[in-house]
Amino acid sequence: MRFIPSTQFRFLCFILLITSIFSCKNSREETDPVVVGGVTVLDERLELTLMKQHPDIVTPIGIAVDTQDRVYVLESNTHLPPKDYEGPDYDIIKVYEDSDGDGTWDKESVFAEGLFEGLNIAFSPEGNLYVVTSKEIWKFYDEDGDGISERREKLMAFTQPKQVYAHAAILSITFDTEGWMYIGRGNTGAAHWIVEGSDGSQVEGYGDGGNIIRARTDGSELEIFSTGYWNPFDLKFDNYGRLLVADNDPDSRGPNRLVHAVKGSDFGYQSFFGGSGIHPYLAWNGELPGTLPYAVPLGESPSGLLNANLARLPRDYNDQMLCSIWEESSIVRIALEEKGLSVTGSTEVILQGGEDFRPVAFASDSEGAIYFTDWVERVYPNHGKGKIWKLSAKENRDLVERRYQYDFPKPNKNVEKFQEILSATSDFDQLLEQLRSDDPFVKHAAVMALSNERHWENLEEAINGESPAIRLGVLLALRRSNHPKEGALSGKFLEDSDPEIRNMALIWIGSRGLLTQRENLEKALVVGDFNTTLFETYLETVKLLEPEFRVAFENKEEEVSKRIPLKLPDNFIVDIVRDPSKPTQMRGYALKYLENPSAEKDLLLEFLDREKEEEVLLEIIHTLADVPDKEVANALLQVSLSTNRPINIRAECLSALSRQPDEVWKEIIPLLEVSNENLAIAAARYLRAKSGEEAVKLAMERVLNDGSSCDSEALRQQLMLALYQDSGERPDSREIAQWESLLEGPADPDRGRRIFYSNTSLCSTCHAIDGRGGDLGPDLSNVGKSKDRSALISSIILPSQEMSPEWQGWYIEMKGGTRHEGRQIDVGYDDIKLYTQAAGFVQVEKDDIADYGMSENSLMPEGLAQRLTNQDLKDLLAYLESQ
Structure with a gap:
């Protein structure tokens, strides 16, 4: 045997170790993820098992596990069933049991049936199963423990409205360790709603957003704990007692979100102001003072939450949450970290399915196995399909510290600090100082504490303080306090030097209907330069203070609040536009609100002739585009031909001309050969409809064949598409990643805006941005926040692939x-x-x-990409991303 010196031996061992590590690493990287029943397990340490599927289980929603590890599943048969549905006309709670411990269910029974529009189930700390239906909360009793309920008790219910939409009613339930249950209520479509508890206590709303309602576990002592949601489909506590809520987003304001709900919190949405989520009185990520930001952005249609520490999962899942993303056919892990007195975080997909994987709700057993329901198809109505899955770690080592459903929360200094501020009763100066904090949760707790009646006198004295942050906090505290002098107090903030404070004063006055301030509203506009945000809020506040509206709203003359007409006084906008004493920017910005622009044609043409401010000119041109008139067409033509006007304005006039009935195409032909790329492209797009005319065809061919005048690839593409319907070689529509690669590169959002409003794309026929466009499709004013680039490309190329059910x-x-x-x-x-x-x-x-x-296909027609060049698509994406 040959002797190897110790240093050489150690070196050799080191080399072997490194080789082994890299070999293992490469081996893991090269191993394809495991796929089970079409679902890809992206975390190789986990295993997925299909436990049950149709026809044994159909359209399952809620799921829960009892202390004996029996799995209870709420099977839906009443959720918008189609006219030819063959299932029963009631919902069923089924129970599955593995009596011999071999990992499969060998016993099945029915716990309860006869439910209507069941949506969720959960066991209380006392061991009773609670069931959420669209209109009620039920407590079920299994007194002999045989897995079959002998009786049920209704604890809470809507007494109004009589009819509710199942996806905007009572949705979710969870319990804390102090005897409270928390109920997620959807926004009820702006209808007047009343929920009554077992003791006769009531909570109600009229046009508010969804809420988290808190009650004792016997259904008594109802109160609104948190508000401002769209549809909070699930809510769960983390290890430290923080209540986390998975909230779906409005039609046009995203993303879906995980929020940290605290007492008195407002997350910004009110259904009275429409389903788009876009309105000066609304927020989605804490944009308005007094509202809180979300903790983590989520994918489309989050449906269920699970505290990862309740399951047997690898150690790096500690303090994380799992979330089912229904629309995106996935389950994600949410990594959370402290951020001030709240949390933030990020998501990572751990399970990814295809079109037939729609995960909904979670539960875990005493061994740490996770069970979750799968709706299977992406349609809302019952369809006779469904699955139940089990997810767990492969190895029983290096796992998270297990907790159980109703363990007391772990100590956390930030949670304790929030409660300390919230309960402050006497130290006014300290609370006032906390209003300066950059942490919105500190400010919220301070505002809540300051709103107490014992601080009212001091708050009045602090209205004129030096710090804008403190003055704003004082406003919010007074607004929350229901102060008897709130009309006079709110008016004092209309002339504050800070525009954000004036904006919030308008919102305070409008939302509370403080008619004594009706004549003082314009004060908020005259302090400082013109502010478009203030102007929009001002207009909405004027509407809310109209006497006819106030009477109808306060008397709830319509069951659904948003059916009450909300409009400005007659000629209100016209008077602003015509009033030369108003700031020019205000008059220009008011143009988009003109109900009958044709009646103001002369004034609009006068504006167009003399206005120099580009932002105002754009509003004038956009307004004139919808005024079909020979004189208007000629004015737009003259601006587009004028070398004294900015290129962007000339190009915008060409775009507006395309919506005019008069044909002036012959005079546009020379613009094909101008040196400015953007103007030449706008001319080429305008002339595409006339490319069959000999003069247009010859001019386009001349530019195309002249290398010196057509050094612009974007212009070349426009001419090729106009002449030969040639958009170049493109990927298959299903290859979105290749489309992403094709559409990389420089882009111009101004050109994209012109494409959006053009007759070529027809985008604005169905979609609106900043108040201009149609309403058959979602408002896209915030689409850049709601969708990433890949999702935007997919929605353009494959509009029918992922249709939001709200826009079915x-x-x-x-x-x-x-x-x-x-x-x-x-x-x-x-x-x-x-x-x-x-x-x-x-x-x-x-x-x-x-x-x-x-309809099988989206209302958005296929083939949009065929009408646009590659550069058009890049520019359109740039415009949408800028929103």
Whole structure:
């Protein structure tokens, strides 16, 4: 045997160790992820098992596990069932049990049935199963422990409205360790709602957002704990007693979000102001003072939450949450970290399925196995499919410290600090100083404490303090306090030097209907330079203080609050536009609110002729685009030809000209050969509709073949598409990653805006941005926050691949052969209403209908990309991303 010196031996061992590590690493990297039933397990330390599937279980929603590890599953049969649904006309709670411990369920029973629109289930700390339906909270009793309920008790219920939409009603439930249960309530579509508890206590709202309602576990002592949600589909406590809520987003303001709900918190949404989520009185990420930001952005349609420490998972899952992302067919882990007195974090996908994987709710057993339900198909109505899965760690080592459902929260100095500020009762100066904090949760706790009646006198004295942060906090505290002099107090803030404070004063006055300040509102606009945010808030406040509206709103004359007309006084906008004493920017910005721009044609043309401010000019041009008139067309033409006007304004006039009836195309031809790329592109796009005309064709070919005048690739693409319908070689529509690569590179959002409003793309026919456009599709004013670049590309290239259920298309086939297509279908006993692009709401009698149903394809037509060049698509994406 040959002797190896110790140093050489150690070196050799080191080399072998390193080689082994890299070999193992490369081996792991090269190993394909495990796929189980079409679901990819992206964390190799986890294993996934299919426990049950249709026809044994159909459309499962809620899931819970009892102390004997029996798994309870809420099977839905009443969730918008289609007319040909073959299942029972009630929901069922099924129980599954592994009696011999071999990992499979060998016993099945029915715990309870006869439920309607069941949505969630959970066991209380006392061991009773609570069931959430769209309208009620039920407590079920299994007194002999055999897994079959002998009786049930209704603890809470909507007494109003009589009818609710299941996805905007009571949605979720959880319990703390102090005898409270927390209920997630959806926004009820702006209807007047009342929920009554077992002791007769009530909470109600009219046009507010969704809420977290808190009550004792016997259904008594109801109170609104937190508000400002869209639809809070699940809520769970973390290890430190923080209540985390998974909230879906409005139609046009995202992302979906995980929020940290605290007492009195407001997360910014109110259904009265519409489903888009876009309104000066609304916020989504703490944009308005008095609202709180979200903790973590989530993917589309988060449905269920689970504290990872309740499961048997690898150690790095400690203090994390799991979340099911229904729309994106995935489950993510949410890594949380402290941020001030709250948390922030990020997500990572651990399970990724395909079109037939729609995870919903979670539960874990005493061994740490996770069970979750799978709706399977991405349609809301019951469809007869469903699955139940089990997820757990492969190895029983190096795992998280297990906790159990109702363990007392672990100590946390930030949670304790929040409660300390919130409960402060006497130290006014210290609370006032905390209003300067950069932490919104510190400020919220201080505002809550300051709103107590014992501080009212001191708050009045602090209104004129030197610090804007303190003055703003004082405003928020007074607004929350229900001070008897709030009308006079709110008016004092209208002339504050800080525009954010004046903006919040307007919101305070409008939201509370403080009519004594109606004549003073304009004061908020005259301190400092013109501010578009203030102006928009001002207009909405004027509407809210209209006497006719106030009477109807306060008397709840409409069951649904947003049906009450909310409008400005007659000629209000016209008077602003015509008043030369108003700032020019205000008059220009007011143009977008003109109800009848044609009636103000002369004034608009005068504006166009003399205005120099580009931002105001753009509003004038956008308004004139919708005024079909020979004189208007000529004025737009002259600006587009004028070498004294900015290029951006000339190009915008060309875009507006395309929506004018008069044909002035011959005079546009010379603009194809101008040296400025953007102007030449705008001319080429305008002339595309006339590319069959010999003069246009020859001019385009001349520019295309002249290398010196066509050194712009973007212009070349525009001409090629106009002449030969050639958009170049492109990937298959399903290869989104390749489309992303193709559409990389420089882009111009100003050109993208012109594309959005052009007759080429037709985007603005159905979508609006900043108040201009149609309403058949979602408002895109905040789409840059709601969707990433990949999702934007996918929605353009494959509009039918991921259709949000809120924007599901429907069709009605009439017996006479007529076909209506639209959204927002309302099926009554005798008739059907459908919202269409061409005619608004269409109402037809059922007796005249041959068939109706959901459209397989999106209302957004396929083939948009074929009408645009690659550079057009880049520019359009840049514009959308800028929103």
